[in-house]
Amino acid sequence: MLVLYAGYPAALETFRVLNFAWPGHARRTREGSPAAWRRRGTALSRRVYGPVHARLIAAVRTLHPDLATWMVEEGYGRVLARPGLAVGVREQITVAVLSALGRERQLVSHLLGAARAGVPTTAIRRALAIGIGTRVVVGATQVTARRAWRSAFGAGRRR
Numbered sequence: 001m002l003v004l005y006a007g008y009p010a011a012l013e014t015f016r017v018l019n020f021a022w023p024g025h026a027r028r029t030r031e032g033s034p035a036a037w038r039r040r041g042t043a044l045s046r047r048v049y050g051p052v053h054a055r056l057i058a059a060v061r062t063l064h065p066d067l068a069t070w071m072v073e074e075g076y077g078r079v080l081a082r083p084g085l086a087v088g089v090r091e092q093i094t095v096a097v098l099s100a101l102g103r104e105r106q107l108v109s110h111l112l113g114a115a116r117a118g119v120p121t122t123a124i125r126r127a128l129a130i131g132i133g134t135r136v137v138v139g140a141t142q143v144t145a146r147r148a149w150r151s152a153f154g155a156g157r158r159r
Helices: 002-022 032-062 064-078 087-101 106-118 121-133 142-153
Strands: none
Touching: 002 032, 002 087, 002 121, 032 064, 032 087, 032 106, 087 106, 087 121, 087 142, 106 121, 121 142
16 A cells, blocks of 8 residues: 555655656657566666675565565566667666655665666765755755765775
8 A cells, every 4th residue: 555655656756756857758668567677677676786685675574575576577677678769778767766855775776786887976866866856855855865975885885
């Protein structure tokens, strides 16, 4: 139920901001199967989260087993791994959206995910700045973004 009432409203409002900042024409994608989404989602999630992938899945599973399955199959397999945009471009969009929403914990993960996808640091910083500039949520500040950046790329931190 949380996806319906917290996720979809957030998605709708985020699309409004995204379409303003990055207008384009979305295309309907071909449907697949849950098995195909699971394969693609697992591969992409491993690429984005790198060495912490297994820990992340276990942590999400403790929140709710169905949430972990949904994250891999729907989130990564059905949505993020579909053709049309490169992984790096999707990660930049994710960085911008998460910074706009002030979602620091997830922002740290996707700052690292963007770097793992080969996005240059300057492009990651630009995506972060775009998100900060929208200020969708109170508290989505430069302080939050700086703290996430230090967590992701600070001294001694490995990708």
